[in-house]
Amino acid sequence: MTTTASPVENTTRQRIIDAALRLIAERGYRGTTVGQIEEAAGLTPRAGGLYKHFASKREVLAAAMVQRTEAIDQVVTTLRQAVRDTPVEDLRSELETIARSMLREFENERTLLRVAMKEGDQFPELRREFYDRFPRRGYAEAQRWLVATGERHGRAPADPEGMTAIVFGGLVHYHLMQTVFDEPPPGVDEDRFVDAWVEATATLLRSWGVANPSDPKEATA
Amino acid sequence: MTTTASPVENTTRQRIIDAALRLIAERGYRGTTVGQIEEAAGLTPRAGGLYKHFASKREVLAAAMVQRTEAIDQVVTTLRQAVRDTPVEDLRSELETIARSMLREFENERTLLRVAMKEGDQFPELRREFYDRFPRRGYAEAQRWLVATGERHGRAPADPEGMTAIVFGGLVHYHLMQTVFDEPPPGVDEDRFVDAWVEATATLLRSWGVANPSDPKEATA
């Protein structure tokens, strides 16, 4: 019996996949040699052992991306569970839990994101697969949550897609900044960012329940 | 007399820089050969003409990044001017103008961003340079604007850095999604996104003038 459900097998094939993904995330596809992958997988460099398991270097990347993007379904499910299990009593606590859960899951997928970033142009089908599995499904889930929560606190947003892009895009942005530049937005560590996000999101949720934001009348001093 | 101030010279050196940056943004540094750069610059492929102008392939990228990142100062100045020249009468119009100006300038720098994304790990000094010139300065400018505008409409945000990351991070996010995935957030084209951003930002600005958001009292139906 083969237990393919095991999260981390230690077969040579799996070590090759893991090593390849890690190295390609760092150095890019062309910047990673088969010899480096073999060495990182515990084989003799440039001895061709990789070709006992894959037909070509490109197939290693393809297999790795397929395996990991399929695992993303689990990530989305995990997030949905985390949100469902969050107590509803205090809106701010709920928002903070959601923000931290999402940022944590983003971090788990950072390697995959880096590969998609660097090689998306060269492997459009891999980018498309990643986009459909992660951003697209993630936004869809987020939008459901946003509408439901908005209704619980007054009414749903007038433009659910737009508001989802704003509210959850903020979290995506925080993660992308770190992935692209190896630094968060200037002067904003994670705690501070989460606080600000909770604050802003709570304000937005409140605003839908209080007045119609498309009302042209400005409310200032 | 050499007019180095001209924005687009047509010297061979400049054509090499432009071609290299465009190709590297697409294919990455290792994925771009000197022959391809020469060909795209109108020279004979693999004839070594590039080396009449640069000592090595790496120096081409270095020179290109230095030239373009220095030009970013001009972009930031342009944005500051655009914001200054925006009429203050109508907050929503002002916000829309700002959003569209920023998205447009982001697009102008997309090539540079793609290079920084793909090669930032391999050329940390180039990434640092880009980060300091664009995100860091951009956020600093944005924060000044946000505080000033907040004060005009009531009071400044309690956490300027955090709110800047939220408000302008939203715009950055929209651009990054398109750069990384070649698609905007699902179901949100630019007009819709700008509308949502204007709506959300106006709401946030208003909230600072109305009540202290750190007040723990929830305001719902």
Next chain:
DNA sequence: TGCCGGGGTAATCAATCGATTACCATTGGT
């Protein structure tokens, strides 16, 4: 025990690529 196949290694091939060198065509100054 004898065999057989999966999986690892050594060695090598052919292609590609960064870099170098020698050469030449054009141009502007004297």
Next chain:
DNA sequence: ACCAATGGTAATCGATTGATTACCCCGGCA
């Protein structure tokens, strides 16, 4: 007209790299 510099080309070197082939070690099985 001559010369020197600028900038482009042809040809080539040496290193790297993806891929291939021959070999072999070892464990399960009849």
